Amino acid sequence: xxxxxxxxxxxxDVKTSFCAGCTHLNALKIIMESLNELGVRGKTVMTxxxxxxxxxxxxxxxxxxxxxxxxxxxxxTGLTRMYPEQLTLAYQGDGDAISIGMAESFYAxxxxxxxxxxxxxxxxxxxxxxxxxxxTLVGQRSTTGVRKSELTGFPVRFPEILATLxxxxxxxxxxxxxxxxxxxxxxxxxxxxxxxxxxxxxxYIELLSFCPTNWGVQPKDCLKYxxxxxxxxxxxxxFKSCF
Amino acid sequence: MAxxxxxxEKCKACExxxxxxxxxxxxxxxxxxxxxxxxxxxxxxxKCTGCTLCAIMCPDMVITVYK
Numbered sequence: 136x137x138x139x140x141x142x143x144x145x146x147x148d149v150k151t152s153f154c155a156g157c158t159h160l161n162a163l164k165i166i167m168e169s170l171n172e173l174g175v176r177g178k179t180v181m182t183x184x185x186x187x188x189x190x191x192x193x194x195x196x197x198x199x200x201x202x203x204x205x206x207x208x209x210x211x212t213g214l215t216r217m218y219p220e221q222l223t224l225a226y227q228g229d230g231d232a233i234s235i236g237m238a239e240s241f242y243a244x245x246x247x248x249x250x251x252x253x254x255x256x257x258x259x260x261x262x263x264x265x266x267x268x269x270x271t272l273v274g275q276r277s278t279t280g281v282r283k284s285e286l287t288g289f290p291v292r293f294p295e296i297l298a299t300l301x302x303x304x305x306x307x308x309x310x311x312x313x314x315x316x317x318x319x320x321x322x323x324x325x326x327x328x329x330x331x332x333x334x335x336x337x338x339y340i341e342l343l344s345f346c347p348t349n350w351g352v353q354p355k356d357c358l359k360y361x362x363x364x365x366x367x368x369x370x371x372x373x374f375k376s377c378f
Numbered sequence: 379m380a381x382x383x384x385x386x387e388k389c390k391a392c393e394x395x396x397x398x399x400x401x402x403x404x405x406x407x408x409x410x411x412x413x414x415x416x417x418x419x420x421x422x423x424x425k426c427t428g429c430t431l432c433a434i435m436c437p438d439m440v441i442t443v444y445k
Contacts, residue, residue: 136381140430141442148385153437155415156392160437314398314431347392354392 143167145176145196152190156347156354158311159188162255163195165321166224169328170197179222180214182207184236186228187261205236208243211250222331223250230260230268233293237269240293244337247302251331251338253324254293256308257346258365265349272364276351290368294341298374304336306375310343312361316371326378334377343369380428380445382420389417389440398435401425 142148145167153159170176181197183189185204192199202210207225215223225232232240232254240252259277260266267277269291273284298306305327309320320342327338343365345357352360389411395418396404403426406416418440420426428445 136379136444139380139428139443139445140433142439146439148388148439150388151438153390155390156394156437158437160439161435164439314434317434354394355397358397 144171147194147196149194151194153187154346154348156345156357157187158344159255160191161311161317162253162320162342162344163188163191165317165324166226166253167195167197169321169324173325173328173332175222175328175332178220179224180218181224181226182210182214184225184227184231185262186231186255188226188228188255189262205231205234206239207232208236208248208250208252209239211252212243212246212248215249219249219335222328225250225252227252227254228261229254229256229258229270230263230266233269233291241297244297244303244339245300247304247337249331249335249337251327251340253327254339254341255344256341256369257344257349258290259346259349261346261349270369272368275364277349292369294339294374297339302337303339303375304334304377305330305338305340305373307339307373308341308343308369308371310361310366310371312343312345312358312366319371323373326373326376330377336377341369343371380426380443381423382426382432383442383444384418384420385440385442386411386417387413388438389415390438391415391417392437393418394435394437395432395441398431400429400431401427404432
């Protein structure tokens, strides 16, 4: 018997402090598998603003820079202009990239910097305690109130906004809900990294994730919740592609 | 002939792998690990096809698949 699937190369076999049912580590897994299969892990730098993903700090072999809340794309701009031969990833959450760092994220895309921005969209601020984020669904409960469209507007569909711009090379949204979604997300991730490496363009990928703790849903019921509520609002697919 | 191997100490009992298996071969254990969580187990490996879907779904990288 030989091993056909296990922990990807570059991730350590240690227990992390993520909540049960959180799909952040699926995102880390597909990033590592994509980098390994393209053979570019050694020349990759990732910027990490504040977010739940810092729970995984030190459990993987990748050069990282921790930066201010929301400024992942701004720090990545400096990195990519200084070291254009390297690959630059910015790993952000939805509140981080779309609310706090909206200007940085948007104008990095509009300038077409050579980077890949990965946004984990779980419709809520995870680490800071379940506050309302720009992608919170209408009627969803959060610790700062229930979203009502007449007071706080509607969920922001950021990839669709970026797809209308001239400069980005690849803009997509994928989900991390089922094995099928994860395999599709990996294909999108590889395309986003290839877009940066081969064409030198900006690429953006948004990954829909579970947040059982702040949604107030059991992990095993999250898939039903997400299929009923999230996927109709945030459709999965490629919005712009340079291939 | 295929089987999975479960790292009991890393499992957090989210039960996402149970729904991922197309043949419903996984279940949660009655025992606890040292963190006080139940862990997933495969009582009968004769029907396992080694499709790796449970391992792809597992967020905590608990499952290793052999074939």
